[in-house]
Structures are given as C-alpha cells and as structure tokens.
Amino acid sequence: MARSKRVSWAVIGAGHGGQALAAYLALKGEKVSLHNRSAGPVEAIRRQGGIRLRGAVTGFARLEVVSSDMEEALDGVRVILVTVPASAHRDLARAMAPYLQAGQIIILNPGRTLGAVEFQHVLRENGAPPGLTVAETETFIFASRRVEPGVSRINRVKRKVHLAALPAYRTASVLRQVRHVLPQFVAAANVLETGLSNIGAIFHPAPTLLNAGWIESASQFDYYHQGITRGVARALERVDEERLAIAESYRVRAVPARRWLAAVYGTRADDLYTAIQRTKAYGGLKSPASLEHRYVFEDVPMSLVPLADLARAAGRSAPVMESLITIACALTGVDWVKKGRTLASVGLGGMGVEEIIDFVKVGLRKVPHTQTRTTSSWNGETVASDAEAFMGPDAP
Template sequence: MSKLVVLVCGGGNGAHTTAGLAAYRENMESRVLTLFKDEAERWTNLMKENDFTVQVSDANTNTSTDLKAKPTIVSKDPATVVPGAHLIIFTMPAFAHPTYFEAIRPHLDDGAIIIGMPGQPGFEFQCFDILKDKAKSCTIMSFESLPWAARILEFGKTVQILGTKASLMGSIINAKTKPPHDPLQSMQKVLGSNPVLKQTSNYLEPYLLTKAIVHPPIMYARWKDWDGKPLDKVPLFYQGVDEMAAKYLSGVADELMATAKAFQSQNPKLDMSHVIHLTDWYRQDYAKDITDKTNLMTCLQTNAAYDGLVHPMIEKDGKFMPNFGYRYLVEDVPNGLVVTKGLALIAGVKTPYTDEVLLWCQKTMEKEYMVDGKLTGKDIQETRCPQRYGYSTIDDLVSIL
C-alpha cells in the first residue's frame, strides 16, 4: 500500500494533535494547512529549531508519554499541500469551514477523503453546497466530536492529550470515485488504537449524537438569572454543572432522541439505532475517566478529563465577567442547536427545552434565528440548518445518502 498522505486543516488544539500523531505513524506523511494570519510561518520556523511533541497523559496512572515527530510541511498555500492528499481532516471551528472548503476546492484529487473532526451538524450540507460536483468524487466523513480533550502547551512545539475517548462514532457518504485507502481504517491508523472508530448508519446520526448541544444549555443554566455583577472567582464549566444545568442538558438530549425515533418511524431507510442519550454517551466514551456514573450531573462533575475547565470569562481588575462571544455560543448555536432544531421541525418533534435555551442564546448573541418556533429569523443564513440549504422534508435529507 502506498504511503498515506494526511492533510490536517487548522492550527488549534485538534490540528496540533492530529498532525503530530500522523507524523508519528509509519508509512504516513503529515501535512498542515492553516490559513489563519501567520500561523503557518510561525509553526514552520519553530520546528526548524525544536522538536514537535504530542504528550499523551493518563489521568488514571498519572503518567505521560511523549511522541516526537514533525509534520512534513505546514503551509498557508492550499496549492502546495492539497494535491496528493488522501485524507483531508478539518479540525478548525465550524465557522471557519467555508473558508477551508473554498480553499481546497480547486486542488482536490478525485478519491480524496474529506473528514470533519468534529464535522458539527450541517457539515455535509455545507460541503455539498460549496464543493458542488467536486463533492461527488470525494468520500465525506464526519465524526461526532474530537477524539480527545487536548490543549496546546506551546504553539508549534507541544500539545497535550488530557483524555482519550474509548470510542467515536462517524458517518461516511461514499464517493463515486473509490478512494485508494479505506476511509475508516485510514483514520484509525492516524489516531492509533483509541478511540475505536465506529461507523454510523447514516450522516444524520452524528448530528443527533452531537456534543455541539452540550455547551449552550450549560451556559443558559448558569447565566440566565445572572444579575450582571462581576464574579470574584471563575466558575467550573462541566464539573460545575448543577441539577438545573443537568435538567436542561438532559431535556435537549431527550429531544434529540425523539427526533431520531421520528425519523426512523417515518422513513425505514434511516436507521437511527446508534443515537443514544447523552448520559449513556458519557458513560461509554469516558468510561475510564468518570468516577460516578449515577446520572448526567455526576458524569460531568466527576469526569477527570474535564479537571479544572472553567466558564469562558473576561477578566478586569481582578473580577470576572462571562464571555458570551466565546465559541460555546457563537459556534455551537448556529452550527449545533439551530441545526438540531431544524431537524426536529422536519421530524415534527416538539422541542420545549431546545426552544427555551435557543431563545436565550440568540437574545444574548443579538441574533435572530427562531421566530414563533420556526427558523425564519433574519440571521438564519449564518447557520447550517437544513432549511437554509433547501432541505425541508425527510426525503430531502435522504436524497444525499
């Protein structure tokens, strides 16, 4: 088998980790495309004088393993790195996906495998919309979340994996042109033995398994009754979840389950059996990290992979104010909650929890997505909901399978 050429798109935590892991594997070439400012130049210059290291931490044994290997090239020029790439992995936030789709489009080889990791809800809609006929010659994959919790310790030098999921679900839309490498096996080689990658029955399952709906309900529960006064201390995010936050989070997850069941009952082609409740997902994917699996609240509170992670805040004069411009809202509402709301509308499922959270989010963001329970707001073109792309029925959704 020829060398697997992996192109990692992005420059953040996920890109650093994926590029480092791919570079470390045998018979694999790792490339990076980052379009943000001078990231490519900075990363390239740093690797001239330094190693590139992926630190793999094990919270259970309190040990760490260093994997040292450099990507072959880090570039801002898609013409340099896209041709010849077998796997093209999107690891940047969803708001940046359109820019990267536009950048890679002229240079894509037939048979390329495009992977959203995570794709976030609406990834396939946007992929087909921007790549057009090019998309038909590519295999399109999308995973429900990142494989691990990771953070950059030193840009262009060191990234740390804090916790790795036990398994990860991903969808595959096969291309007309068969790729030279098996999509799922190739991605597994990049990541290593964990997480174990599993294929969903269709691209809609990851949308309803999505972790893009986790952040908005937690933000809503914490800040909906906030008095506007600055805090003396930054509150914990996941491990600070209380019964109120767990109620809304579980309620939204219930609505995703109901949408999945409605799809399957209305169209037998849509096997939605992989869609499980958020609580069960945490018990499964963070099995080694969670010490109390009693319920959703305890799963979050006792997850070692979330140790010390806090609410996004803005500091001023030693006091702290919530940062409502952080990705937990600006990313996960238009590319998460609005998309799942759109799917629920198509399925005919009522979503009182989603609606309550969404109304607060859009008011806080000064956006208008939902009006009178419908996705007809003036800012809907900024989202990836199916209605934006002309998908209004279940048959429409099935048509791209």
C-alpha cells in the same frame, strides 16, 4: 520542509486539535501536511522543524509540509482531516474547492450536526471536481490542548469514534483508507447518526447561556461542577430528551447523555446532575471568559439550530432547544438561525424525513413530477442540476 511524493494526509487547522493530530500521524510514520490560515503558527512550527507532543503521546514530529497556502497543503494528498471549528466549515469549503483533486477524502473532525451535508453542498456550489468523498466524525479523537505553536498536549486518546460518509454506503471505503493509522474510527449508520450523537449540543450552550450573568461578571468558575446545578442539569436532560426524540424520528442510534458519561468516563448515576458531579475529568475545567466563546458562537448555530430544524421537518417540537436559541440571539444580538445550519442552507430545504434519510444513505433526492430533470456531473456521478433533483447515485 520540502514536499514528498509520499504525503498522504493533510490536516487543516493548527489549533488545539489540528496541531496534535498532525503530530500524532507523523509519529505513526505517516507523511503529513499541515495548513493554517494565519501565518503565525506556521512560522513557529517551521522554525523548530516540527511539533512536540506531551502527555499521553510523546515525541517530536517532523511534518512534510507546513503552510498557509491551501494549494500547497492539499497538493497530492489522499485524506484531508478538517479540524477547524464547525462555524468555519462553510468558508473553508469555499477556500478548498479550487484546489481539490478527484479521489480525495475529506473528514470533518467533528462535523457537529449536518456538517458533511453542508460541506458537500458548498463544494458543489463552488465548482469542486468530481470524485470527492466527504465524511465526518461524531467527536474529536483526542482530548488535547495546544500549549503554544509547535507544542501540544494529548490528555487522552479516545477508544472509539464513530464516522460516517455522505452517502453512507461510502463509509466502509473511507474506513479502509484510514484504519491502519486511526483504528479508533468505526462505522456509524450515516451522518444523521453522527450529527445526532453531538453531545456538545447538550453540554455546551445551555450551561453557558443559563450562567450568562456569572460569566459576564468577569469571575470564572468551575464550568461543570459549579455551573451545572440541579436546575441547569434538569434543563440539560430536557434538551437531551428532545435530541433522542429527533434521533428516533430519523431511525438512528443516539445514546443518552448519562449513558455517554458512563461509557466515556466510567461515571454512573441515576440522574445527569449526579453523573456530572462524579465525573472527575470535569473537575477544574473553567467557564468561558465571555459569551463570545465557541460554546455559543459554534454550538448554537452549528448544533442547536440544525437539531431544531430536523425536529420541525419530522413534525416534532423541541421547545427547550428553541428557547435556548432565542436566548442566545437575545444575549448576543446575533441572529443565530440566519447564521446557522438549516435544512434550507445545506441544500435540503423542503424535504421530509424519508427524503432526508434516503439522501444521507444513498444520495437520492426526489424530483417533483412538475419539474424537468437536467443532468450534470459531480462527485464522479450523474446528478440532476435543479435544486430538487437526484443529487447522487443509487447504492451499488
């Protein structure tokens, strides 16, 4: 599959989402590059000459480049769509940094919570070039599964997916670049809104952790309809209330989980338990086979940990989230706070609510009067080089 000068998209990750997204774009007539770190899926797709899509979208998609070489996959593309798990974002940003080029747009699909902030921070630390834009979606655009390398099934294409760039005033520019192919992408206020609209933080960790005994007994069950009992659902409602309170502190829109189910699946009920039981799309979806699953290994460190840290920065308590994090650490023997996204680890340590809001909106970070500012250039802008200084421009 030879490189074409017209390649405009790179999809990073050939898993459930990435393989489907690369094929979908190619079937829309776009020139697409697909990267996967391990060579197995790459070789399978190369052997058959592309990816076959089944389900809601059908066809055989031929890609311009399929490679496990990052430099080859990123060369000359305009938009880079990251589809790897959020727990891999840090390492991926390090791997991508040497091969990025000015003007490229990187979209995390999705970012989970503080994903774009972390990705941009790691790019800075690893010498990425100026003129890059990092953005994120609140959720993945499809409900899809990789049947095997080279074959994917798209069960549903979502009608609307919110997207925000960092800083927020760049969102409109990103949407102009992608909407001709992905009209489902619509503007969110900022990356706090996309991160606080992370419904996976509600529906993934708590039911898994609260059903740990059942999961570890090697007996799979219906994850939603059996695993989310009335008691578990009450715990989910508490987590959701904490998420909504955090969103209120940062002045962003967040939809309650019950309303989200109504909007996405058309299920309506007076309580979350009944709404989940009435959601037909959840029927038959099996529980994780073990606790070593992304519902814990991704959603705890990349969703619950940053949400709880945002709550602390706002002076709010999030006792149920904190308890779930503690339980996850105890059950797995892993310090998920240390491994997770915190405000300090993504470069926002010591900032208050207003400073965080300013940062995601216009890229500003205040400098204490006692510090001396020195400047350098990143992202095509003059920025201060110390950790507490301005990290971006005023909004135009």
